[in-house]
Amino acid sequence: MSTSVDHPPAGPSAHPALAALIVGALGVVFGDIGTSPLYAFREALGQSAGDGIDPSEILGVLSLALWTLTLVVTVKYVIFLMRADNHGEGGVLALAALARRSLGMRSRIALVLGAAGAALFYGDAIITPALSVLSAMEGLRTIPGAAGVFNEGRVRALTIVILIALFFLQARGTQRVSALFGPICIVWFLVIGGLGLWHIADEPSIFRVVNPVYGIHFLATHGTTGLFVLGAVFLTVTGAEALTADMGHFGRAPIRWAWFVLVFPALALNYLGQGAFALAHLERAAAAGVPFKNDDWFFLMAPDSLRAPLVILAGFATVIASQAVITGAFSLTQQAVQLGLLPRLRLRQTSASFAGQIYVPAVNWLLLVGVLILVIQFRTSSDMAAAYGIAVTGTMVVTTCLGYLVARHVWGWSRPLALVAILPFMTLDLVFFGANILRVIEGGWVPLVIAAAIGLIIRTWVRGKSIVRRFEQHQSIPLADLAAALAKRPPERVEGTAVFLTANPMAAPGALLHNLKHNKVLHARNLVVSIRTADRPVVDAGDRVQTERLDDNFSVVILTYGFMESPDVPADLGLGIRQERLGLDPMKTSFFIGRNTLKPDAEQGMPLWQDRIFMFLQRNASDPTDFLRIPPGKVLELGEQVTL
Template identity: 80%
Template sequence: MGDDRAGHRHPALAALTIGAIGVVFGDIGTSPLYAFREALAQSAADGIDPSEILGVLSLALWTLFLVVSVKYVSFLMRADNQGEGGVLALAALARRSMGIRSKLALILGAAGASLFYGDAIITPALSVLSAMEGLRTIPSASTVFDEGTIRLCTIVILIALFLLQSRGTAQVSRLFGPICILWFLVIGGLGIWHIADEPSIVRVILPSYGLHFLANHGVVGLFVLGAVFLTVTGAEALTADMGHFGRLPIRIGWFSLVLPALALNYLGQGAFALSSLEAAARAGQPFTNQDWFFLMAPESLRPALIVLAGLATVIAAQAVITGAFSLTQQAIQLGFLPRLRVRQTSADFQGQIYLPAINWLLLFGVLVLVIQFKTSSAMAAAYGIAVTGTMVVTTCLAYLVVRHRWGWSRALALSAILPFLALDLVFFGANILRVVEGGWVPLLVGAGVGLLIYTWVRGRGIVSAFEKRQAIPLADLAAALARRPPERVPGTAVFLTANPASAPGALLHNLKHNKVLHAQNLIVTIRTADRPVVLPECRAKVERLDENFATVVLTYGFMETPDVPRDLSRDLGIETNSSGLDPMKTSFFIGRNTLKPEADKGMPLWQDRLFMFLQRNASDPTDFLRIPPGKVLELGEQVTV
């Protein structure tokens, strides 16, 4: 028996590891296309000498070791929310641990989510554009593929990628793992080939080369450090995708293939640059920074490498787009954003979703970046700030989890987290220096999303406070109706409300205007748990008030899509309805208040109008809750926000 289980377990682990390599490491795996080139460019103003190549390379390798291997893979991946990772999953875990003191976790989660969207528009643009720029390294094609043509090819590829999102990626995603494994083997092989040019390059593994570089380059060293951080963009995916693949497959993929391939490639680029510098010095020619990654490959093999790089960058872009869909779904469930239309694109995998609004907004942002920045070098300056900002937020949330969830003492928690936070803040400070060069883009996107989140949360709070002031305790209403029963009509009525203890506004309006009460009345509340998934048997909590009313609380995980008719049709254990509901014989009542802006109350007038815009453009609750459209009645009143 034990051998059989092990036999089944090993193929599953291998499949998950291959899948993780194809999805989790797509972003960080394509960083060699531009990271070393951009870091070296920051120190090239007064020429490049061998010590600068060695110093930049040492910083790049130690950034990989410390940020990814130590911080994320060895430490932060332990802080999971029932197997799920990512900034919102971590925020939900911290909120559960802190209880009433969870406002800080809420703010940090919203900030991390806001910054992620800045990253989500830069990654597809930068990665695909950097791959297409490899065409300029083919001498015979350099006259055909000028800057404008390369930009046009990039735009066509990106538009095609976003158009395909509505069809889902379940089929093509099976190719992601094998393609990315081939990618890492190729870039590792290129690195080994050129390490042979300068075998002494391996000495940069000593951190003294990087520290010496920083000590002797002042402010320039900080700009280089900001560019060096490009080597670890995508590290957040290691925790964000834990729920899809598990901790062990990601760790195996990182240490067995991805880290060695990246390290070898960066060493190969450094050795190639060093040998090129020496050759230029011998020939008495000036040495210039070049596209080291593509130039490492022989000219005859370079077209194949460009095609492979294009596939790898498309996969990296796909991973970020999918991540944006998942993060948005989580944000909606946690109440950070209004309801948006969510479509399942696979009957077999619940995580395969498509959000049209997010898809087209991302495409618009990506195209604006490609057209505005024109080259990957210009765009690289914008990349680091969003990533480092998200990492700072993640580290702060990790402290809350370690302190309040794991129960560590303050001294022990600080001693574990402060080194990581200091490292993040150093990189964040280095990237802030590049705000003028383009770093303002993710900050602007993050601030815009943050404003939407703040407006939506505050507006919902005002509406909720109004509803509480108008509310009547459900128990009091039930007692009054038992004493003086209204006209009864056959069937079941489901009233959706945020507070099951109070009579829903739709119920009160139905009694006031229609003067009838259904034979059975369910007061249904939808709640989101601070865990990714809720077991079906734990979904519904039912309480019978009297023969007329029962309250039902349906709880969903923050990664689940509510399906109210499905869950009400199960056996709820209500005496008069033990077989569950037939959705087609049930009327669903939803409160729909009309919002009225007023400058002297609630939010400022401009924020009132923004909240009303979000409310108007939210997806229909019947669609979001999977309620048959023909069975819904909406009742409400005017609310001043």
């Protein structure tokens, strides 16, 4: 994901051709959903295989898969939700920020929904690399004569090696290799579409599954088994969230073109081909009087001589899909930090050309640990598939709720119209969520535990910061009153400029009060600087700095950043450039930051265990000097003890 701009500059060099954007979108947006054919049809059919499989079950499962792709991805995301963007940026937190701006005092519900969606996304980000790469490597066992060489343990070991290499490469950035992602994915979609088209000839009547009656009849006649199948069918649309989340980089039109022209036809043809191939196998098994076995239909569709190249291509495709999810986790973390949902984390730009290419070490290593635990614990992609659906369906429910808030309060739709538009999508999401909940024991508990842990961290951080903020407000005095008092009884003055960073620019910063109390001096010039995060991804340079002069001693400076931007306080104050924006001399400027000492208290505030979590987060948060890009030698930290 990359940072978008509200008004792109004009000129031919600033507007890449639509075709180039479509190719780029294919390599980033559709990697996850594009690799679903590796396991989705196999897993869905496997859920109905308890008492054997008959042709009607293959047709029913296939019909459900095609209509899930059509309704969830095409209708809900591509046609409807892609209209809901925050200055071109999409995704659950972007929608939450957009809804918060319109809800005003009632914005808490949007913040809670955004936090829930973000928590569920991290579960998805851990499962996607593990499941997709493992399912591709399991294709090695379908190569003639290789099943004995690539046993379950060796497949798992190879998967672990690939995943470790992938996460270790994150620190280097993906700028050099990302140009290959689009072309590789084009080849991938052409290959899977071609394979499907080739095997449709095995059973040309397979096209009858476009009639939804086959899927409806399957659900009506299979009871609880039908719900388990429905939960597995949802694997066909994992990755649909990326269509909105990556709008800021590619735009709405290229993503829609890529979906309708290549991705959707390729996926539909491949699923139809797998269904026709399975039907043909079922007929041959019945004729030979042998039992029919659900198999790895995707790889078996390829001729024996092309099986190995297909496995290699699948390996590349799943690595690209994993890379897209990892990058999405980095981007989501940056947004969450800027919106105050998570503590400051060390962010590193990996590209001088693209502001959105970032690396978050803490998130990277936590994801790697989670991915390796999943691969070792679940052992096979079939066992892991049960864990996948809940995270994705939960995120989709949240996105649909935010879509209602946007339609109602941003687009100005009436309540009946918004409900008519949203209720069908919400009903569909809840049906799939309910179907996946049935698989909690099989592994669905994993994303729920991950989401609960992330949710607890977000809740603890937000509540703890609120307690600290209330303490600071209680201890503070209005800046205007302090300025008036100091004008009447000026303390001793020292040369230079003092920059006091504070959350509330209307109150005297704690660091300023401590400096006056203990050092008993005031600098010749004092800037009270507050950093704000706007409810849009990027803030225009002209709107970045707002300055208000209180008197000869004090000026208030507001620096505003979008939730997709990283602050650079010295640069935006004009330090280090020829024409200093605020007339600051870098050699005579000092930065003062308030840093309070936290003390847990079981009798007030949060419970003691939550106090300790908050203190751990505070201790391990990125140093504000790093986060705000302030030279360490220019910083003084002053504070006091705060009881949580």
